[in-house]
Amino acid sequence: MxxxxxxxxxxMRFGDFTAIEKTSLTIGSGExxxxxxxxxxxxxTLLNMISGFLTPSExxxxxxxxxxxxxxxxRRPTAMIFQNLALFPLMTVFENIEFxxxxxxxDKRTRREASERLLALVALEGSGPKxxxxxxxxxxxxxxxxxxxxxxxxxxxxxxxxSALDLKLRQHMRAELKxxxxxxxxxxxxxxxxxxxxxxxxxxxxxxxxxxxxxxxxPMTLYRSPAxxxxxxxxxxxxxxxxxxxxxxxxxxxLDAGSLGELAGRAVGEPRLHNGDSAVLFVRPEHLRPVGEDxxxxxxxxxxxxxxxxxxxxMLETRLEAFGELLRVQLGHxxxxxxxxxxxxxxxxxxxxxxxxxVVLPDxxxxxxxxxxxxxxxxxQRTKRAGDSHA
Amino acid sequence: MLRQLRxxxxxxxxxxxxSLLGFWLILMVTLPQLQMIDYSxxxxxxxxxxxxxxxxxxxxxxxxxxxNDIHRSIFFKTLWSxxxxxxxxxAVSYPLGWYLAKVATPRQAALCILLLIIPFWINEILRxxxxxxxxxxxxxxxxxxxxxxxxxxxxxxxxxxGGVLIGxxxxxxLFMVFPVYNAIESLxxxxxxxxRDLGAGTIRTHWRIVxxxxxxxxxTGCIMTFMLAAGSYAVPSLLGSPGSRWFTQxxxxxxxxxxxxxxxxxxxxxLLVLCIGFMSLVMKIxxxxxxxxxx
Numbered sequence: 001m002x003x004x005x006x007x008x009x010x011x012m013r014f015g016d017f018t019a020i021e022k023t024s025l026t027i028g029s030g031e032x033x034x035x036x037x038x039x040x041x042x043x044x045t046l047l048n049m050i051s052g053f054l055t056p057s058e059x060x061x062x063x064x065x066x067x068x069x070x071x072x073x074x075r076r077p078t079a080m081i082f083q084n085l086a087l088f089p090l091m092t093v094f095e096n097i098e099f100x101x102x103x104x105x106x107d108k109r110t111r112r113e114a115s116e117r118l119l120a121l122v123a124l125e126g127s128g129p130k131x132x133x134x135x136x137x138x139x140x141x142x143x144x145x146x147x148x149x150x151x152x153x154x155x156x157x158x159x160x161x162x163s164a165l166d167l168k169l170r171q172h173m174r175a176e177l178k179x180x181x182x183x184x185x186x187x188x189x190x191x192x193x194x195x196x197x198x199x200x201x202x203x204x205x206x207x208x209x210x211x212x213x214x215x216x217x218x219p220m221t222l223y224r225s226p227a228x229x230x231x232x233x234x235x236x237x238x239x240x241x242x243x244x245x246x247x248x249x250x251x252x253x254x255l256d257a258g259s260l261g262e263l264a265g266r267a268v269g270e271p272r273l274h275n276g277d278s279a280v281l282f283v284r285p286e287h288l289r290p291v292g293e294d295x296x297x298x299x300x301x302x303x304x305x306x307x308x309x310x311x312x313x314x315m316l317e318t319r320l321e322a323f324g325e326l327l328r329v330q331l332g333h334x335x336x337x338x339x340x341x342x343x344x345x346x347x348x349x350x351x352x353x354x355x356x357x358x359v360v361l362p363d364x365x366x367x368x369x370x371x372x373x374x375x376x377x378x379x380x381q382r383t384k385r386a387g388d389s390h391a
Numbered sequence: 392m393l394r395q396l397r398x399x400x401x402x403x404x405x406x407x408x409x410s411l412l413g414f415w416l417i418l419m420v421t422l423p424q425l426q427m428i429d430y431s432x433x434x435x436x437x438x439x440x441x442x443x444x445x446x447x448x449x450x451x452x453x454x455x456x457x458x459n460d461i462h463r464s465i466f467f468k469t470l471w472s473x474x475x476x477x478x479x480x481x482a483v484s485y486p487l488g489w490y491l492a493k494v495a496t497p498r499q500a501a502l503c504i505l506l507l508i509i510p511f512w513i514n515e516i517l518r519x520x521x522x523x524x525x526x527x528x529x530x531x532x533x534x535x536x537x538x539x540x541x542x543x544x545x546x547x548x549x550x551x552x553g554g555v556l557i558g559x560x561x562x563x564x565l566f567m568v569f570p571v572y573n574a575i576e577s578l579x580x581x582x583x584x585x586x587r588d589l590g591a592g593t594i595r596t597h598w599r600i601v602x603x604x605x606x607x608x609x610x611t612g613c614i615m616t617f618m619l620a621a622g623s624y625a626v627p628s629l630l631g632s633p634g635s636r637w638f639t640q641x642x643x644x645x646x647x648x649x650x651x652x653x654x655x656x657x658x659x660x661x662l663l664v665l666c667i668g669f670m671s672l673v674m675k676i677x678x679x680x681x682x683x684x685x686x
Contacts, residue, residue: 051588053584053588073584074587074591074592075590078588079588080584080585082584082585083581084579084581086579086581086582086584087585088586088599088600090603090604099589099591100589100590103589103590103591104590147589148589151590
């Protein structure tokens with residue numbers, strides 16, 4: 001059973017709006033693959049092309065090596081779990097799960113056996129005769145999974161299926177989805193704007209922005225070595241510092257950050273940086289730590305503006321003295337206890353980091369996080385449109 | 392109810408609203424109906440004999456229908472033809488309702504609805520006359536069919552039930568389209584997409600997902616269309632006579648030609664019973680309650 005999915009130079013246009021720029025991608029059979037991006041980035045459009053609800057304007061989709069151009073939605077070896085689940089409210093749990101088999105002409109006895117087996121898989125034994133309207137949110141979620149698995153798809157498409165659940169349940173369902181995927185060996189293609197979901201469950205993640213795939217990598221690489229400024233800013237949190245390259249030999253890059261002095265970081269990806277290029281240094285809040293006056297190496301002198309106690313860690317909002325920009329610093333339990341007295345609004349502190357943890361990327365002028373709203377601001381502001389209507 | 396109204400509108404206005412409602416329900420609806428029931432249960436007598444020894448309640452007027460073969464057959468024909476009209480109207484309206492609700496862009500839907508409504512700005516009799524012209528022996532429809540070579544000689548549309556059926560489907564289509572359209576509109580698009588995704592073809596998707604959801608709308612449309620068809624007078628008398636008579640025409644004759652109001656009232660009540668019977672049957676078949684229909 002080959003559940004691989006290949007996108008060959010697919011393009012999707014709605015009128016004169018291009019929702020998906022030319023994209024090629026191969027998803028392996030049995031892989032848990034996620035598309036991660038802010039709303040309007042085109043991830044749902046891609047999913048709809050794989051499921052067959054949309055036909056690409058150019059290029060083609062292959063599933064298991066077979067071109068899907070002429071194969072309609074109801075004949076594709078895919079099954080979709082919808083964002084709002086789209087369970088059939090007038091049917092019982094059994095009828096919902098068996099619907100796909102019923103339309104395939106499977107006899108009642110075999111159908112019932114299959115649905116009993118699936119209900120056991122999603123830990124809902126005995127709920128078969130209930131109406132779906134009687135179920136809780138998490139139970140509905142499980143029925144939706146069972147209904148999609150009932151047709152034995154080679155590829156399961158999941159369109160932000162956990163977004164309606166509360167935090168605890170969501171975390172629980174993440175683990176469960178991952179377990180089901182391992183057990184069944186089906187290719188899972190998961191759409192989300194929640195990086196936590198993408199990072200914890202996926203084998204590989206494609207980060208999307210403005211109709212383009214920015215980077216495809218395993219979660220750890222994505223986090224440690226983002227290929228573009230967008231990925232660096234969207235996945236996890238990052239402080240951005242603009243600077244000029246003064247030494248780009250080797251992996252370690254030295255930067256001149258003007259009044260902040262000399263900084264350093266690790267170069268990742270292409271294109272290579274050259275001396276004199278303008279670049280952006282990304283330092284994650286958790287990689288910053290307080291340093292004394294005597295310690296050498298790159299340092300930021302800043303004033304604390306706010307202290308947020310988060311339980312497991314403390315998040316500081318500080319203002320860089322030289323630069324006037326915001327610097328977020330996350331201190332772990334140990335460190336914050338050590339500095340309890342110093343962590344107060346108005347206190348001046350110096351923060352240092354290990355240059356191996358900081359990433360230097362060419363300054364593509366791209367994404368910024370809006371300080372007021374905390375939302376990603378993309379290079380090209382994109383409007384809501386047909387085919388990708390999920391907010 | 393009085394208390395709710397008083398909280399909302401104040402005492403005097405609440406009393407006014409309730410008395411208007413009562414006036415309308417009792418004086419305009421209930422009393423005339425009771426009067427007609429009373430009529431239907433009394434023999435048709437000359438004014439001088441009324442209140443005399445022959446006056447009294449009797450079921451004779453109702454028995455007439457079952458004694459008269461022609462009237463009885465027209466009664467059942469009206470029932471059957473009204474069912475046919477209802478089914479035909481549904482067959483035309485369901486695809487239209489689906490198109491308006493789920494396929495058309497808002498602009499197309501608005502235009503389509505406008506085109507549907509415009510003819511209804513004209514009086515029903517005039518609309519029916521236009522069908523009389525279209526369907527007549529040497530009318531435009533026959534001309535066109537002959538020109539296209541589909542028929543050799545004109546067809547007599549107006550002599551049988553064909554003309555009546557066409558005219559009624561046309562006259563009552565809006566009463567079916569709108570409830571069906573409203574019901575389909577409220578269906579979540581993802582339901583249809585999910586059914587397709589799970590492998591259902593077009594027919595199966597409609598049969599298992601769309602129609603069950605639209606059931607209350609379909610039931611409402613069927614009941615309204617049936618009532619209007621069974622109670623229609625203008626369409627059958629213009630497009631059907633003399634080959635196709637409707638029960639309403641017989642009621643009319645009793646009242647205004649036979650001068651026998653008592654007999655006419657009895658027939659009218661039998662038609663009412665028929666309609667209520669049909670309505671209950673449809674509600675039973677579709678498993679919907681009065682509440683669903685009122686929605």
